[in-house]
Amino acid sequence: MSLTKPNDDAITFDTFMEGVWRQNPVFVMVLGMCPTLAVTVSAVNAISMGLATAFVLVSSCFLISLIRNLVPKEVRIATYIVIIATFVTLVDYLIQAGSLKLYEALGAFIQLIVVNCIILGRAEAHASKNPPLKSVVNALGMGLGFTIGLFALGGTREILGAGKLFGFSLFGEHFQPWVVMVLPPGGFFVLGGWLLLFSLLRSKSENKEEHRHGA
Amino acid sequence: MSATVQVTSGSKMIITMGLVASLCGVLIVAAFESTRDAIADNKRIMIERAVFKVLPGAASVREYIATPTGIQAISDATPSAGALKFYAAYDQAGTLKGIAAEASGKGYADVVRVLYGYDVKCQCIIGIGVVSMRETPGIGDKIITDQDFLKNFESLDVRVNSELTALSNAVKTVKHGSKQNAWEIDAIAGATITSKAVGRGINESAQALLPKLVSHSGELQP
Numbered sequence: 001m002s003l004t005k006p007n008d009d010a011i012t013f014d015t016f017m018e019g020v021w022r023q024n025p026v027f028v029m030v031l032g033m034c035p036t037l038a039v040t041v042s043a044v045n046a047i048s049m050g051l052a053t054a055f056v057l058v059s060s061c062f063l064i065s066l067i068r069n070l071v072p073k074e075v076r077i078a079t080y081i082v083i084i085a086t087f088v089t090l091v092d093y094l095i096q097a098g099s100l101k102l103y104e105a106l107g108a109f110i111q112l113i114v115v116n117c118i119i120l121g122r123a124e125a126h127a128s129k130n131p132p133l134k135s136v137v138n139a140l141g142m143g144l145g146f147t148i149g150l151f152a153l154g155g156t157r158e159i160l161g162a163g164k165l166f167g168f169s170l171f172g173e174h175f176q177p178w179v180v181m182v183l184p185p186g187g188f189f190v191l192g193g194w195l196l197l198f199s200l201l202r203s204k205s206e207n208k209e210e211h212r213h214g215a
Numbered sequence: 216m217s218a219t220v221q222v223t224s225g226s227k228m229i230i231t232m233g234l235v236a237s238l239c240g241v242l243i244v245a246a247f248e249s250t251r252d253a254i255a256d257n258k259r260i261m262i263e264r265a266v267f268k269v270l271p272g273a274a275s276v277r278e279y280i281a282t283p284t285g286i287q288a289i290s291d292a293t294p295s296a297g298a299l300k301f302y303a304a305y306d307q308a309g310t311l312k313g314i315a316a317e318a319s320g321k322g323y324a325d326v327v328r329v330l331y332g333y334d335v336k337c338q339c340i341i342g343i344g345v346v347s348m349r350e351t352p353g354i355g356d357k358i359i360t361d362q363d364f365l366k367n368f369e370s371l372d373v374r375v376n377s378e379l380t381a382l383s384n385a386v387k388t389v390k391h392g393s394k395q396n397a398w399e400i401d402a403i404a405g406a407t408i409t410s411k412a413v414g415r416g417i418n419e420s421a422q423a424l425l426p427k428l429v430s431h432s433g434e435l436q437p
Binding site: 067070071072073074075078079082083085086087089090093094096097099100101104161162177179182183 | 228236246250257258351
């Protein structure tokens, strides 16, 4: 393969950054909203959920990419789901072995990682068409992007709704917590706020780009 | 490759799916086997912590079940249906400190599960701890922190009647500030639904468990 021709298998910085910024699952694609809204009542829950999802994402993308040429396309979705469900079960046991308190806090949302559309979406759109290393790098970026998204929500909600971050009190005794922020409606308020901020940032950077091209 | 549409044979599909499923099966069983002990340890530590909290001074816990015919320690055999599980707690010297059992009632958002500590000598509840709940932060979750509410459970009367069929007086949650008897629970103002869930859960559990337990409490001595 010549170096002058654009190489499809090349791993670029964008392979990783796609999930973190350009295609961020939470802020840009708005995927996986079920855990995003439900478990982000505290920063710790949010990060744990993000890491659990990232683990499933990376391991299943790796395996799916390894066997991508062996699986007949007629049964690929069934195969992917079995693989994803396997890694979710693994995470389920690992979290139980690590901390039952965390396990109870995340509740059914660990098992529900199986149906997280980010994972099947990555498997179908990326891992099934790219070599293992590249899909792992891409999945890592997506997982990190998802974790960042959840942390942005969880951190904000914990600060506003409980006056704490990672369980440490931030404002002292006199702070009256904004309780609605840790209740389900608060999840939508905070998510709306972040989406607004993100689209503002994006439209600003697009404008700048156009300006430069026009000049 | 010819120009005709490529058809995958059925056997290839089945073999592929079978292989993938077997590989996944091996992974799951390996994970299950390697985490089983850690998970069991975690569960035991969690139960011990909860029991020690409602029965201060306890140092070890044993699990028992109560059936209509008597009480027995939980062995490896699966307990029969209708058996009630409870924990007997002992202090350093091995004497019985009390009994802990779980109670649950429907709260405002979800089921509120509490563990209560029961003193055999005074036939009263001497402490509660919340096992799990999803009540509104700042309102319903006061059942964990509200000192006035927790005072209800320092000696809540749950004596069993002389026929050993039920409690002499049903545990009841009353409106804030109107508690008169030792078997009543003074609700938290503004969190009545959650307070009632706790009262109802304790009443249900105590009515079912304690009559079976009282005549056999001597068997709990090690």
